[in-house]
Amino acid sequence: MIATVAAAAAGLSVASGSTAFASAGTVAASTPVVTRAALDPSLVSGRGADVGFVEQEAENAATNGTIIGPGTAAYTLAAEASGRSAVSLTPGQYVEFTLPAAANAINVRYSIPDAPTGGGITAPLDVTVNGHRHKTMTLTSQFAWLYNEYPFSNDPNAGVLHPDWWATECTCVPAATTPTPVFPTPFRPNHFYDEQRLFLGRTYQAGATVRLTVPAGSDAATTTIDLMDSQLVAPPKFDLHAANVLLFGADPTGHRDSADAFDRAIAFAQRTHLKVYIPPGTYQVNRHIIVDNVTIEGAGSWYTIIKGHQVDLSPPAPDGSVHTGVGFYGQDASVGGSTNVHLSGFAIEGDVRERIDTDQVNGIGGALSNSTIDGLYIHHTKVGIWLDGPMTNLKITNNIIVDQIADGINFHTGVTNSIASNNFIRNTGDDGLAMWSEKVADANNTFDHNTVQTPVLANGIALYGGTDNTVSNNLIADPIREGSGIQVGSRFGAQAFAGHVWITNNTTVRAGTYELNWKIGLGAIWIYALEKSISADIEVAGDNFLDNTYNAIMLVSDFPVKDLYSITNVHFKDIKVDGTGTSVVSARTAGSASFENVQARNVGAVGVNNCGSFHFTPAGSEFSLTDLGGNTGGGTTGPWLAPWELPNTITCNDRPPVVPPPPPSPW
Numbered sequence: 029m030i031a032t033v034a035a036a037a038a039g040l041s042v043a044s045g046s047t048a049f050a051s052a053g054t055v056a057a058s059t060p061v062v063t064r065a066a067l068d069p070s071l072v073s074g075r076g077a078d079v080g081f082v083e084q085e086a087e088n089a090a091t092n093g094t095i096i097g098p099g100t101a102a103y104t105l106a107a108e109a110s111g112r113s114a115v116s117l118t119p120g121q122y123v124e125f126t127l128p129a130a131a132n133a134i135n136v137r138y139s140i141p142d143a144p145t146g147g148g149i150t151a152p153l154d155v156t157v158n159g160h161r162h163k164t165m166t167l168t169s170q171f172a173w174l175y176n177e178y179p180f181s182n183d184p185n186a187g188v189l190h191p192d193w194w195a196t197e198c199t200c201v202p203a204a205t206t207p208t209p210v211f212p213t214p215f216r217p218n219h220f221y222d223e224q225r226l227f228l229g230r231t232y233q234a235g236a237t238v239r240l241t242v243p244a245g246s247d248a249a250t251t252t253i254d255l256m257d258s259q260l261v262a263p264p265k266f267d268l269h270a271a272n273v274l275l276f277g278a279d280p281t282g283h284r285d286s287a288d289a290f291d292r293a294i295a296f297a298q299r300t301h302l303k304v305y306i307p308p309g310t311y312q313v314n315r316h317i318i319v320d321n322v323t324i325e326g327a328g329s330w331y332t333i334i335k336g337h338q339v340d341l342s343p344p345a346p347d348g349s350v351h352t353g354v355g356f357y358g359q360d361a362s363v364g365g366s367t368n369v370h371l372s373g374f375a376i377e378g379d380v381r382e383r384i385d386t387d388q389v390n391g392i393g394g395a396l397s398n399s400t401i402d403g404l405y406i407h408h409t410k411v412g413i414w415l416d417g418p419m420t421n422l423k424i425t426n427n428i429i430v431d432q433i434a435d436g437i438n439f440h441t442g443v444t445n446s447i448a449s450n451n452f453i454r455n456t457g458d459d460g461l462a463m464w465s466e467k468v469a470d471a472n473n474t475f476d477h478n479t480v481q482t483p484v485l486a487n488g489i490a491l492y493g494g495t496d497n498t499v500s501n502n503l504i505a506d507p508i509r510e511g512s513g514i515q516v517g518s519r520f521g522a523q524a525f526a527g528h529v530w531i532t533n534n535t536t537v538r539a540g541t542y543e544l545n546w547k548i549g550l551g552a553i554w555i556y557a558l559e560k561s562i563s564a565d566i567e568v569a570g571d572n573f574l575d576n577t578y579n580a581i582m583l584v585s586d587f588p589v590k591d592l593y594s595i596t597n598v599h600f601k602d603i604k605v606d607g608t609g610t611s612v613v614s615a616r617t618a619g620s621a622s623f624e625n626v627q628a629r630n631v632g633a634v635g636v637n638n639c640g641s642f643h644f645t646p647a648g649s650e651f652s653l654t655d656l657g658g659n660t661g662g663g664t665t666g667p668w669l670a671p672w673e674l675p676n677t678i679t680c681n682d683r684p685p686v687v688p689p690p691p692p693s694p695w
């Protein structure tokens with residue numbers, strides 16, 4: 029039951045023509061349009077996470093509401109939506125999905141307005157299945173809506189947080205400008221969406237209709253539905269041969285704090301070499317559970333919910349945290365870290381509503397060597413999984429990490445021989461997946477077959493330094509601002525890149541954001557020399573860059589360091605570029621790269637935008653391209669890699685007109 033692109037177009041036409049139908053109350057159920065990252069699944073086959081749910085975009089469903097987007101401008105509801113489009117409903121309106129496969133559970137991604145003074149509101153959403161009222165969900169914007177400059181604010185009325193910082197809106201430093209510019213409020217609103225899971229109470233077959241209706245009287249002036257996921261959740265798992273937390277006093281109703289009971293169960297399990305089992309229920313935990321040499325299994329992430337509220341710490345903790353909250357933490361690396369920890373089959377529901385970088389309020393933290401994290405659902409924490417190494421041999425598999433204040437997963441400081449595979453990451457407030465080689469290099473790690481969607485800030489996947497790391501078979505969609513699909517950057521005090529960097533068989537779509545400070549478009553992949561030259565062996569092979577908002581490939585050094593750092597030893601091979609708003613390659617650095625079998629089509633500007641390091645001497649650009657053959661295709665300006673561009677013809681135009689490409693199609 030995989031719909032085609034043609035069916036998707038049909039779905040759109042039903043939706044867009046729905047107003048006339050709506051007045052007669054006869055909107056027909058549409059053919060289900062299943063997508064992955066808002067694309068026909070056949071276009072991303074074999075890439076990204078294999079998840080247990082199917083995605084349907086609201087903009088492809090039946091509705092009497094209003095389709096918003098597509099649009100990529102930061103600080104807009106459309107840009108943060110999957111596929112850059114969603115459906116906005118006023119009270120009384122609905123969107124209706126037809127199940128493409130049997131399902132007993134749904135997940136709704138939505139946005140409702142903030143309170144006038146911040147802090148969020150709640151609002152109802154009625155769910156009917158096959159015309160029968162099932163339940164009213166209580167939507168919330170308490171975890172959405174950030175404003176202003178880093179590290180952001182929950183106050184929509186606040187003036188600029190850092191008047192002594194350069195602001196792109198006025199192209200000035202407000203505190204040093206007369207008269208002092210005043211920016212309209214809310215200033216830089218973002219992080220609009222949230223998502224919520226719901227059991228349907230029974231299994232419905234393919235063809236059943238799930239209608240989401242905003243009831244009359246909702247406090248939300250508009251309720252925007254981005255998408256619905258549906259799935260057939262397996263029954264809960266039971267383990268009778270384990271240390272059951274209920275026997276140690278845990279409360280599955282969520283009324284009493286269960287943290288001490290968890291500690292007792294873990295201590296018993298460590299003594300007796302049993303697993304810890306957490307049966308179905310909601311368990312209140314408002315602090316870190318320290319884990320070492322223990323296996324903790326839930327009944328499944330839909331059944332076993334570990335949920336906490338944020339707690340103020342006064343005085344601050346030794347690590348600087350001023351809050352704590354629910355999280356499973358290994359011992360700190362400074363005392364040796366933890367080992368042999370295995371966590372699986374439960375949800376962590378945090379309560380993080382603001383970004384405080386010194387707070388350890390992550391879902392999983394600490395140092396976890398020789399360990400596994402599998403099948404968790406991590407929601408509303410600061411970072412889903414933030415490791416502070418040195419540590420080694422961690423496997424992170426099959427997790428869903430959504431609605432985070434900062435990153436999805438970060439390998440920070442000396443994480444080695446570890447892998448994150450088949451994870452699904454959506455709506456992070458910073459990089460979806462990152463390796464940050466601060467102080468000590470991350471080495472021999474792999475991010476493989478993950479899906480990353482709609483990071484509202486920064487990149488889908490980012491490598492900041494490191495040795496012999498791999499990013500493979502991932503699917504990355506819809507980065508929104510100050511980042512892009514994949515970044516390889518010498519930034520944030522990271523150790524230099526060394527050995528190889530393999531970026532292989534990934535697909536990006538609708539990537540390449542508008543860099544608000546530089547006021548130029550970024551590439552879907554961007555290699556960025558900010559603090560060091562980049563000269564490791566970078567192999568970019570087998571990747572597909574689809575529907576690139578600007579260029580597909582960018583190599584850049586920041587302008588103030590353009591004569592200090594270069595990017596060399598980069599090799600692109602077996603690449604498909606389907607649609608660029610501007611060029612295929614944008615080079616804004618000294619250095620070189622080779623290209624072999626890089627096929628491009630629907631290119632919106634000259635194939636290579638070559639600025640080099642901006643000296644514009646008669647010798648040509650400071651950046652050279654090597655044509656190793658097989659580089660075909662192009663756009664309205666001719667072949668993308670034409671002989672006249674080689675090896676270093678200056679073609680510098682950072683802001684050419686953007687030609688929106690057609691939707692991606694089978695190659």
Ligand SMILES: [Ca+2]
Pocket residue numbers: 066085086087109110111112113114253254255
């Ligand atoms: Ca959408």
